[in-house]
Amino acid sequence: MNQAEANQTTIRDVAAHVGQTVRIGCWLTRKRSSGKIQFLQLRDGTGFIQGVAAKNEVDEATWAAADRLTQESSLWVTGVVREEPRSPSGYELSVTGVEIIHLTSDYPITPKEHGIDFLMDHRHLWLRSPKQHAVMTTRATIVRAIQEFFDTRGFTQVDAPILTPTSAEGTTNLFHTKYFDEDAFLTQSGQLYMEAAAMALGKVYSFGPTFRAEKSKTRRHLIEFWMIEPEMAFVDHEENLRVQEQFVSHVVQTVLAKNAKELATLERDTSKLEKALAPFPRITYDDAVKFLNANGFPEFVWGEDFGAPHETAIAESYEKPVFITHYPTSLKAFYMKPDPDRPDVVLCADLIAPEGYGEIIGGSQRIDDPALMEQRFDEHHLSKETYSWYLDLRKYGSVPHSGFGLGLERTVAWICGLDHVRETIPFPRLLYRLYP
Numbered sequence: 370m371n372q373a374e375a376n377q378t379t380i381r382d383v384a385a386h387v388g389q390t391v392r393i394g395c396w397l398t399r400k401r402s403s404g405k406i407q408f409l410q411l412r413d414g415t416g417f418i419q420g421v422a423a424k425n426e427v428d429e430a431t432w433a434a435a436d437r438l439t440q441e442s443s444l445w446v447t448g449v450v451r452e453e454p455r456s457p458s459g460y461e462l463s464v465t466g467v468e469i470i471h472l473t474s475d476y477p478i479t480p481k482e483h484g485i486d487f488l489m490d491h492r493h494l495w496l497r498s499p500k501q502h503a504v505m506t507t508r509a510t511i512v513r514a515i516q517e518f519f520d521t522r523g524f525t526q527v528d529a530p531i532l533t534p535t536s537a538e539g540t541t542n543l544f545h546t547k548y549f550d551e552d553a554f555l556t557q558s559g560q561l562y563m564e565a566a567a568m569a570l571g572k573v574y575s576f577g578p579t580f581r582a583e584k585s586k587t588r589r590h591l592i593e594f595w596m597i598e599p600e601m602a603f604v605d606h607e608e609n610l611r612v613q614e615q616f617v618s619h620v621v622q623t624v625l626a627k628n629a630k631e632l633a634t635l636e637r638d639t640s641k642l643e644k645a646l647a648p649f650p651r652i653t654y655d656d657a658v659k660f661l662n663a664n665g666f667p668e669f670v671w672g673e674d675f676g677a678p679h680e681t682a683i684a685e686s687y688e689k690p691v692f693i694t695h696y697p698t699s700l701k702a703f704y705m706k707p708d709p710d711r712p713d714v715v716l717c718a719d720l721i722a723p724e725g726y727g728e729i730i731g732g733s734q735r736i737d738d739p740a741l742m743e744q745r746f747d748e749h750h751l752s753k754e755t756y757s758w759y760l761d762l763r764k765y766g767s768v769p770h771s772g773f774g775l776g777l778e779r780t781v782a783w784i785c786g787l788d789h790v791r792e793t794i795p796f797p798r799l800l801y802r803l804y805p
Contacts, residue, residue, distance in 0.1 A: 438469070563575050606717075716733055
């Protein structure tokens with residue numbers, strides 16, 4: 370059979386062609402040879418497979434073409450699909466033909482160790498590696514699982530604007546720009562707009578990029594990241610927590626079911642993820658402070674915010690993600706509803722992931738009382754003119770409502786077991802990195 374007569378397919382779909390001759394467009398990741406056999410490690414964007422070319426089984430042109438291949442050269446390969454239990458994919462390709470598309474030279478990322486700055490400078494090429502491929506594939510599954518959860522539970526996706534005249538949590542960490550003759554900011558949250566949408570559609574969510582001008586270099590922070598922000602009318606604090614734990618459980622269990630191969634590539638200990646099933650444990654801010662004082666942080670004072678070491682210490686006491694609830698009112702955003710029985714704390718929660726990954730969700734019940742919201746505006750020195758549309762939500766048919774925001778990249782980092790969020794997004798924006 371010549372190449373034109375072979376079934377064109379992808380590496381992902383070779384299982385459907387065992388014993389058949391197929392043709393695949395791919396790249397060479399690396400190659401080794403014993404003199405009489407060439408082992409070609411191939412990728413095509415859908416997966417990885419080994420092609421085996423035996424000198425006594427192919428014609429001279431095919432052998433010569435295989436011999437000329439260099440790292441990341443592109444080619445059409447023809448061969449017979451064989452089952453191979455020793456292969457990570459379970460299959461192998463007995464090569465019968467090689468058609469070179471483009472030969473590369475001096476590919477910068479070699480099998481040797483490279484520093485992180487070098488890899489980030491070549492992020493556009495680093496994405497081709499098996500580990501980065503596994504991360505991006507898993508990220509895509511997480512995105513689909515997120516949308517599936519909300520789309521099948523009566524939520525309507527609503528797109529929030531990127532350019533805004535206001536901030537959900539103050540303008541300190543916002544990127545400022547000019548909108549013709551007006552001041553504008555790159556959004557740090559779509560929440561305020563989702564509150565408006567919830568008053569029209571009941572249950573909504575936005576899913577888009579957000580921007581924080583934080584001069585932070587920790588492993589948990591990006592300048593540009595993606596947020597999922599649901600908002601729900603007629604939902605109180607307790608129901609909000611139930612939705613969050615069901616949501617996170619759904620996402621994690623979906624990845625476990627669909628990305629076993631990728632998690633294996635990442636050497637992720639999946640036994641820890643398997644425990645991420647609702648319900649999740651809860652601890653109040655008060656009890657968290659007492660815990661910290663008794664476990665290595667005697668100087669921590671009520672009213673301070675938790676840092677990464679504090680969140681990690683708390684999370685280490687649990688096998689699942691843990692909610693920290695009822696933070697001091699002074700620590701949280703102006704729109705969070707105070708506890709009716711104790712106004713110095715608010716009806717809120719942060720969901721802390723295990724294994725030191727920190728907060729992946731922040732949420733609360735929102736203030737629905739018009740007078741209290743106006744009072745908060747005065748206390749936080751917010752412009753009632755700029756926010757007049759937001760105040761209208763309490764003026765015209767205010768109802769109890771709640772919502773939350775999940776940071777996609779931190780969630781990907783936790784599920785994939787990555788050391789830094791820079792590997793969770795195709796082209797990360799960091800404090801000193803805008804290239805590529």
